Amino acid sequence: MKLAVITGGARGIGRSIADVLDAEGYKLLLVDVSDAVDGAAAELGALAVRADISTREGVNAIVTAAEESGAEPALLVNNAGITRDSLLRKMDEAAFRAVVRINLGGTIALTEALAPKMCEGSAVVNISSRAQLGNVGQFNYGIAKAGLIGATRALALSLAPRTRVNAVAPGFTESEMTLAMPEQVRERIINSIPVGRAGKPVDIANAVAWLGSDRAGYINGQVLYACGGRTF
Numbered sequence: 001m002k003l004a005v006i007t008g009g010a011r012g013i014g015r016s017i018a019d020v021l022d023a024e025g026y027k028l029l030l031v032d033v034s035d036a037v038d039g040a041a042a043e044l045g046a047l048a049v050r051a052d053i054s055t056r057e058g059v060n061a062i063v064t065a066a067e068e069s070g071a072e073p074a075l076l077v078n079n080a081g082i083t084r085d086s087l088l089r090k091m092d093e094a095a096f097r098a099v100v101r102i103n104l105g106g107t108i109a110l111t112e113a114l115a116p117k118m119c120e121g122s123a124v125v126n127i128s129s130r131a132q133l134g135n136v137g138q139f140n141y142g143i144a145k146a147g148l149i150g151a152t153r154a155l156a157l158s159l160a161p162r163t164r165v166n167a168v169a170p171g172f173t174e175s176e177m178t179l180a181m182p183e184q185v186r187e188r189i190i191n192s193i194p195v196g197r198a199g200k201p202v203d204i205a206n207a208v209a210w211l212g213s214d215r216a217g218y219i220n221g222q223v224l225y226a227c228g229g230r231t232f
């Protein structure tokens with residue numbers, strides 16, 4: 001049976017990715033720093049590991065859990081991420097470092113550690129963001145998500161031909177991350193989305209499932225914007 005490892009799988013987009021990949025027949029290993037991962041995994045009959053992708057211990061725990069799953073990892077979805085938004089002149093160094101360390105550093109460290117265990121014909125899907133094009137108040141996040149696109153392209157070359165590596169760049173998507181934004185900001189963004197609505201987690205999950213599947217077997221090193229057309 002094929003194993004899919006999903007980071008940030010306890011809630012939001014990661015949880016929806018788990019639902020879609022479960023329906024596609026993958027065995028699942030959900031990874032999250034939050035305790036809620038145990039409940040999410042129990043609902044799906046999935047394996048769970050509580051781990052922080054930005055620490056060496058966390059990465060080791062994830063690789064061990066994948067090895068002990070009894071299935072070869074066929075898909076790694078690097079979805080775990082955080083925001084620490086503020087205007088550039090107010091941004092402190094801790095907020096800058098935390099966002100880059102988790103979104104970018106943790107993702108790269110886990111991919112490098114898990115890639116040698118992944119099977120022939122496997123895939124990695126990194127969750128970047130439309131914000132890599134630039135958003136006021138997201139200097140740190142934009143840098144991390146843009147870096148993830150550079151990492152996607154570099155890893156796509158170095159892990160080929162065994163493993164394909166692609167990225168999905170979601171636009172504004174309903175989740176606890178975006179619910180934390182001020183109401184007027186949410187409304188302004190939603191009104192500017194060409195398809196006329198916010199993204200739903202399943203919109204992103206469907207893009208991930210396709211890129212991870214053999215149907216996308218000739219797609220490598222690419223970025224798929226799932227943003228309703230708001231590429232500005």
Ligand SMILES: NC(=O)c1ccc[n+]([C@@H]2O[C@H](COP(=O)([O-])OP(=O)(O)OC[C@H]3O[C@@H](n4cnc5c(N)ncnc54)[C@H](O)[C@@H]3O)[C@@H](O)[C@H]2O)c1
Pocket residue numbers: 007008009010011012013014031032033034051052053054079080081082102106127128129130131169170171172173174175176177178
């Ligand atoms: N919601 C959006 O509009 C949007 C848009 C573009 C990109 N994204 C990206 O999609 C991904 C999921 O976002 P979401 O909206 O579901 O967010 P969310 O905050 O609802 O969920 C993120 C999950 O990641 C986990 N996590 C955070 N840091 C972790 C760490 N160090 N190790 C392991 N797990 C960790 C959290 O505990 C949480 O369960 C993120 O990478 C985010 O940057 C979201």
